Amino acid sequence: MKKLINTPESVLDDALAGIAAAHPELAVDVEGRVIARAGGPRPGKVAVISGGGSGHEPLHGGFVGPGMLNAACPGEVFTSPVPDQMLSAAKAVDSGAGVLFIVKNYTGDRLNFQMAAELAEDEDITVETVLVDDDVAVRDSTWTAGRRGTGATVFVEKIVGALAEQGADLTTVAEMAKRVNAASRSFAVALTACTAPAAGKPGFDLPDDEIEVGVGIHGEPGRSREKIRSAKDIVASCMDALLDDQPLAAGEETIVMVNGLGATPLIELYVVFNEVAAVLAAKDVTIARSLVGNYVTSLDMAGVSITVCRADADMLSLWDAPVNTSALRWGA
Amino acid sequence: MKKLINTPESVLDDALAGIAAAHPELAVDVEGRVIARAGGPRPGKVAVISGGGSGHEPLHGGFVGPGMLNAACPGEVFTSPVPDQMLSAAKAVDSGAGVLFIVKNYTGDRLNFQMAAELAEDEDITVETVLVDDDVAVRDSTWTAGRRGTGATVFVEKIVGALAEQGADLTTVAEMAKRVNAASRSFAVALTACTAPAAGKPGFDLPDDEIEVGVGIHGEPGRSREKIRSAKDIVASCMDALLDDQPLAAGEETIVMVNGLGATPLIELYVVFNEVAAVLAAKDVTIARSLVGNYVTSLDMAGVSITVCRADADMLSLWDAPVNTSALRWGA
Numbered sequence: 001m002k003k004l005i006n007t008p009e010s011v012l013d014d015a016l017a018g019i020a021a022a023h024p025e026l027a028v029d030v031e032g033r034v035i036a037r038a039g040g041p042r043p044g045k046v047a048v049i050s051g052g053g054s055g056h057e058p059l060h061g062g063f064v065g066p067g068m069l070n071a072a073c074p075g076e077v078f079t080s081p082v083p084d085q086m087l088s089a090a091k092a093v094d095s096g097a098g099v100l101f102i103v104k105n106y107t108g109d110r111l112n113f114q115m116a117a118e119l120a121e122d123e124d125i126t127v128e129t130v131l132v133d134d135d136v137a138v139r140d141s142t143w144t145a146g147r148r149g150t151g152a153t154v155f156v157e158k159i160v161g162a163l164a165e166q167g168a169d170l171t172t173v174a175e176m177a178k179r180v181n182a183a184s185r186s187f188a189v190a191l192t193a194c195t196a197p198a199a200g201k202p203g204f205d206l207p208d209d210e211i212e213v214g215v216g217i218h219g220e221p222g223r224s225r226e227k228i229r230s231a232k233d234i235v236a237s238c239m240d241a242l243l244d245d246q247p248l249a250a251g252e253e254t255i256v257m258v259n260g261l262g263a264t265p266l267i268e269l270y271v272v273f274n275e276v277a278a279v280l281a282a283k284d285v286t287i288a289r290s291l292v293g294n295y296v297t298s299l300d301m302a303g304v305s306i307t308v309c310r311a312d313a314d315m316l317s318l319w320d321a322p323v324n325t326s327a328l329r330w331g332a
Numbered sequence: 333m334k335k336l337i338n339t340p341e342s343v344l345d346d347a348l349a350g351i352a353a354a355h356p357e358l359a360v361d362v363e364g365r366v367i368a369r370a371g372g373p374r375p376g377k378v379a380v381i382s383g384g385g386s387g388h389e390p391l392h393g394g395f396v397g398p399g400m401l402n403a404a405c406p407g408e409v410f411t412s413p414v415p416d417q418m419l420s421a422a423k424a425v426d427s428g429a430g431v432l433f434i435v436k437n438y439t440g441d442r443l444n445f446q447m448a449a450e451l452a453e454d455e456d457i458t459v460e461t462v463l464v465d466d467d468v469a470v471r472d473s474t475w476t477a478g479r480r481g482t483g484a485t486v487f488v489e490k491i492v493g494a495l496a497e498q499g500a501d502l503t504t505v506a507e508m509a510k511r512v513n514a515a516s517r518s519f520a521v522a523l524t525a526c527t528a529p530a531a532g533k534p535g536f537d538l539p540d541d542e543i544e545v546g547v548g549i550h551g552e553p554g555r556s557r558e559k560i561r562s563a564k565d566i567v568a569s570c571m572d573a574l575l576d577d578q579p580l581a582a583g584e585e586t587i588v589m590v591n592g593l594g595a596t597p598l599i600e601l602y603v604v605f606n607e608v609a610a611v612l613a614a615k616d617v618t619i620a621r622s623l624v625g626n627y628v629t630s631l632d633m634a635g636v637s638i639t640v641c642r643a644d645a646d647m648l649s650l651w652d653a654p655v656n657t658s659a660l661r662w663g664a
Binding site: 002003004005006007011012014015016017018019021022054055057058062077191192208209211228230231232234262263264265266267268269270271272273274275277287290292294297299300302303304324326329330331332 | 339346387629632
């Protein structure tokens with residue numbers, strides 16, 4: 001294993017110290033493992049909090065800032081954060097208007113966020129929780145009962161972050177989070193396995209001419225192991241999986257993310273985006289907004305995920321609202 | 333070789349088509365291989381153009397937009413663009429106020445941009461050229477006479493792009509480009525080699541426990557082959573190389589970029605940034621602004637480059653000016 005780290009045990013602490021050094025606009029509690037906006041809560045605004053295992057950066061810390069998250073709780077690499085982190089984050093950012101927890105559907109994350117919600121209610125903080133479960137590849141997997149939560153998390157955090165910024169109440173914000181999740185589907189393909197620092201070796205074996213189709217963001221198995229093919233053919237498989245699960249009609253508008261899993265060159269992501277655009281254009285489906293880059297990664301895994309959200313006018317308007325985070329920034 | 337491509341020959345065309353599909357705010361000439369801002373030249377504004385071999389994305393196409401480049405000319409992967417591309421770009425974006433070519437110091441790039449400048453002058457377009465040569469690792473290398481141009485290109489393009497936006501004339505803009513280059517130093521370390529699509533195999537062999545210290549952005553050899561060490565030790569070597577070449581005094585202000593070479597997880601880049609910040613803090617040198625992420629990549633190479641610019645007040649003010657490109661965006 002070759003990594004730019006000091007020790008496997010210190011990766012998260014060292015990275016959080018680096019985030020604190022690089023981003024003075026954030027309040028980073030290295031010991032307590034909470035990344036929040038500096039300046040505390042804004043009266044009347046619903047606070048939006050997310051979190052999960054580290055190793056998926058920029059998710060979630062890179063999305064903390066005006067127009068998106070109020071705080072993020074990073075666990076150890078590929079390990080759920082503990083309830084104390086979410087409780088501490090909730091206490092730090094709640095203005096009295098309540099807190100939305102955005103939780104990717106992994107068993108550990110669900111349980112720990114649920115416990116945190118109970119602890120927060122004990123302290124008179126109102127909490128709503130939304131589960132993100134957009135990955136159509138498998139139902140029930142190594143780490144999850146039901147579908148895994150992956151790329152749609154970015155869409156939920158952006159759109160709901162904008163809505164909360166506009167002053168919507170907790171019920172309205174939670175409702176929109178569910179709408180965005182329900183409208184989004186993801187599918188991923190891995191070209192290589194990733195290596196978690198504590199494991200010291202790749203999470204699975206993948207021969208030199210094969211890809212894992214439907215892979216999860218921790219290297220969980222997908223639907224099938226297949227020979228590497230052209231980008232066009234790989235995208236066709238992914239889009240078939242997405243559109244089988246959520247058909248799109250001519251004239252519908254979408255937000256599309258072509259997301260690198262960590263070790264994929266950007267030039268390849270644009271090759272993939274071109275194929276995605278061709279598939280949707282052939283169905284007269286419009287890509288109204290898009291992201292191409294590394295947003296939800298799996299450490300050093302090579303591969304790509306594709307997320308398609310069937311977007312209504314409200315979602316597009318909230319998507320366009322100003323956002324000012326380290327990983328997503330426009331209009332601000 | 334496993335890559336998300338159709339054929340090695342079509343990578344650039346397919347990626348350019350993807351860029352065009354993802355970024356309607358750009359005018360992408362796929363056939364002519366020019367990425368320009370949509371909307372044509374703005375009267376009185378100096379046009380800023382850069383370019384070079386592909387495989388370093390988001391450099392340069394990701395930096396085209398208000399506040400930064402007017403156009404970028406991508407060559408084939410790791411291959412200089414041809415003079416016709418720069419000429420075509422110059423004709424498309426020159427407003428009559430002249431054109432600045434920002435050229436990384438590689439022999440092919442120098443020669444082709446020089447020829448393009450002569451062709452442009454024949455068409456009554458005034459051209460100034462600035463060479464970027466910030467990499468302190470080696471003097472004269474496989475691809476270069478003199479120092480290689482790497483990370484500082486981002487600083488030059490951002491700062492000079494802002495100055496041109498403010499209406500400065502060509503001489504002033506070119507002068508600032510030289511100042512930023514002269515104030516900047518870079519040094520890189522590779523953990524793995526990269527694989528160019530046309531080559532089909534890694535550009536060099538690197539054992540499982542070794543790193544290439546002082547590597548170039550095409551995998552050119554550096555100063556030494558060493559055993560992998562802690563991030564702290566690796567950063568100490570890099571910073572020694574940077575500060576030997578350009579000592580920094582207590583109280584001085586810098587812009588620092590910790591840049592992933594393509595396959596490095598963002599969490600590791602923050603670990604590295606933390607160590608860089610510690611080295612500079614120990615010298616009472618201020619990191620006034622910073623970037624942490626993938627800005628000048630080498631396809632799927634794992635590794636990091638560190639760029640430090642000794643920044644004066646003008647540079648910091650121009651750094652803060654609005655920029656609106658796919659890879660760098662703030663205040664807009």
